[in-house]
Amino acid sequence: MIYTLDNDLTLRARAQSAFPTGVYGHQNSASLSPAHPQFFSRAKGCRLWDTDGNEYIDFMCGYGTNLLGYCHEKVDEAARIQQAIADATTGPSPLMVELAEKFNATSAHADWTLFAKNGTDATTICVMAARAQTKRNTILVADGAYHGATIWCTPGQAGITESDRANQITYNFNDVESLKAAVEQAGDDLAAIIVSPFKHDVFVDQEWPTNEFATTMRKLCDDKGAALILDDVRCAFRFSTGSTWETLGVLPDLCAMSKSVANGYSLSVVTGNDRFRQGAGEIYSTGSFWFSSVSFAASLATFDAIESEGAIAKMETAGTLLRNGLDSLAESYGFKLNQTGPVQMPLVLFEDDPMWEKNNYFCAEAAKRGVYYHPWHNMFVCAAHEESDIAEALERTEGAFKALKQQFGEG
Amino acid sequence: MIYTLDNDLTLRARAQSAFPTGVYGHQNSASLSPAHPQFFSRAKGCRLWDTDGNEYIDFMCGYGTNLLGYCHEKVDEAARIQQAIADATTGPSPLMVELAEKFNATSAHADWTLFAKNGTDATTICVMAARAQTKRNTILVADGAYHGATIWCTPGQAGITESDRANQITYNFNDVESLKAAVEQAGDDLAAIIVSPFKHDVFVDQEWPTNEFATTMRKLCDDKGAALILDDVRCAFRFSTGSTWETLGVLPDLCAMSKSVANGYSLSVVTGNDRFRQGAGEIYSTGSFWFSSVSFAASLATFDAIESEGAIAKMETAGTLLRNGLDSLAESYGFKLNQTGPVQMPLVLFEDDPMWEKNNYFCAEAAKRGVYYHPWHNMFVCAAHEESDIAEALERTEGAFKALKQQFGEG
Structure with a gap:
């Protein structure tokens, strides 16, 4: 399923007028792809729902405010x-x-x-x-x-x-x-x-x-x-x-x-x-x-x-599974990632991608499939990212790699 | 009844060590009388309870954050x-x-x-x-x-x-x-x-x-x-x-x-x-x-x-009753107040009190009787200050004027 963002677009138009130039500061999504929703209606654990009802496994965690899971x-x-x-x-x-x-x-x-x-x-x-x-x-x-x-x-x-x-x-x-x-x-x-x-x-x-x-x-x-x-x-x-x-x-x-x-x-x-x-x-x-x-x-x-809850160990586990899973998927589609930073706060870049074009495309395709990644800011895992959530996120992510390969060819 | 502050003193001692020099910023009560509690356990409407169980009719309203009543x-x-x-x-x-x-x-x-x-x-x-x-x-x-x-x-x-x-x-x-x-x-x-x-x-x-x-x-x-x-x-x-x-x-x-x-x-x-x-x-x-x-x-x-709730009109009513009531009480004990600012954000000073000595004494005596006034910062009324609360506050305040008269003589 590919997500659509009708309500989000309507809200963005209202925000453009209600605020000086739309949502401001670090949560302004104007510098992200149009597939990244600007607004969210609901949050629970490691998941977010946008105003069109689409569900995301969230790897920004409120830019770090979510440690144990939303609505803990x-x-x-x-x-x-x-x-x-x-x-x-x-x-x-x-x-x-x-x-x-x-x-x-x-x-x-x-x-x-x-x-x-x-x-x-x-x-x-x-x-x-x-x-x-x-x-x-x-x-x-x-x-x-x-x-x-x-x-x-x-x-x-x-x-x-x-x-x-x-x-x-x-x-x-x-x-x-x-x-x-x-x-x-x-x-x-x-x-x-x-x-x-x-x-x-x-x-x-x-x-x-x-x-x-x-x-x-x-x-x-x-x-x-x-x-x-x-x-x-x-x-x-x-x-x-x-x-x-x-x-x-x-x-x-x-x-x-x-x-x-x-x-x-x-x-x-x-x-x-x-x-x-x-x-x-x-x-x-x-x-x-x-x-x-x-x-x-x-x-x-x-x-x-x-x-x-052993939260710190859980974040290390989830972050490691995410890092390894992304590397495997990338490799299987002919891409190479440059993952830096600690696993619980990863930055994921593509090799040979100086203008983040691949990454923007990849993150947009992932967003359309229900995974919220960021193409140039460090991400965050939280203790509510269970192993099953990471597995599901990787499963959803595969389609993004597939789309990336169609767009950019092999790595 | 005159209040005592045993638990508050214990907490102040802990705060002296836990923070650089006790509670800091605008809520540091060190510049107020020892009868003003530093800590509060509970709040409802226009009232506060300190950690020794004493109840106060509060005219600081969280330094203005309380507009409609605490725990509205x-x-x-x-x-x-x-x-x-x-x-x-x-x-x-x-x-x-x-x-x-x-x-x-x-x-x-x-x-x-x-x-x-x-x-x-x-x-x-x-x-x-x-x-x-x-x-x-x-x-x-x-x-x-x-x-x-x-x-x-x-x-x-x-x-x-x-x-x-x-x-x-x-x-x-x-x-x-x-x-x-x-x-x-x-x-x-x-x-x-x-x-x-x-x-x-x-x-x-x-x-x-x-x-x-x-x-x-x-x-x-x-x-x-x-x-x-x-x-x-x-x-x-x-x-x-x-x-x-x-x-x-x-x-x-x-x-x-x-x-x-x-x-x-x-x-x-x-x-x-x-x-x-x-x-x-x-x-x-x-x-x-x-x-x-x-x-x-x-x-x-x-x-x-x-x-x-007609909150703004209620604050004007409460503030006017407080101002008039304080003036009457002061007069009946031979003091003259200088009340300035709008009634919903009053500053109450005593005439001929350049070093705020009378006011500090008065506010301390009021605190001991369950009314929280401030001697040199503007105060606040809120929409939960009903006419009956103001009447009760004035009743409690009378003892403070009486004590003031004993300490400083007539006006």
């Missing part, structure tokens, strides 16, 4: 119970303390926690806390890395001024020499180095950090008294419930988490060590909904479910 | 229904379009809408959209006004650099000459003037804008091709479901709303006119939870309930 029973029940008690009030619930203690106990580097709403809030707090603590200004940022979408960090060019990017120096991910050169350039003004757990930039191969890169960064920060800020917004809880670099044995000073930490409920988290406690306490950073307790209840339930 | 049945039901269908997914729900169309239809200036999570997100988007549209940098900000808590606008000094405040010029609220001088100073680089619907700065008398001030600002923006940005984050929906300056007949180009627009569910909103559509479409601004549909469902239900 235990997380949603905890949220519903708290919703009936209190959410946003004049002061926080004791759950806020309980959850902070949970993060402090779980992350090896964490002596304290701050909660916010956006991943961008969390990375911004890290930068401000580092500057407040060190009384210096310069931040080192990896070239091309995404650390949020507000004035100091948005990857867009519109709406920002030159002075908004003063005090930033770039280095290249996994390039120790460029890192050392940037530290040298910062001189006595180095407040922090911010880094993603792995290079998960759009359009290009993902890179896991080398041990030398991570340990050198740690040492440079120690030598200079600067903060190592880990931007774990996208990766948190997919590798460990601590900071993702714990898997490398390298601890950050400040760590920003969000996306999946409450399985889709709005929450972001900063954890830090005692060397940066004073700076973090000095900055004034707040938000109308930062103290809302439903998200805290959901996050506590997410911690529990990750453990009781 | 119809809003929460709409949220629960949507929670069971989908919240944060790989693309938005049609509810996002429906809600944007609602804002566009309701606000006289609005041709398009953008949704975000924090009030700060909304004011930041307005500033970025104005800069993108005008290709200019300078923003005029009223001296002492609060427009959010991120790098470009936080009232704190820690964690920011000098260049973060480049391109800002201040003017004084309700001071037409200072406004004209600031516009003159900005010259050809004026991107926007940002203003709150009324002066609701902390510690000082609130001021409703003069007609001359508002219309002059509108004219200056028109003459210069700059954006008039209304920061309606705190006021939205307490005066009108359109922008608050519609009550003056002055329309903004861009308007930021948040707090009460989904009765406590996390949501902020930017509405704008077609002159700024292109700029708003060019900026890249996004967040992990900005497309979550539960908050959209809650906001749609909030619109309905405001109308069906």
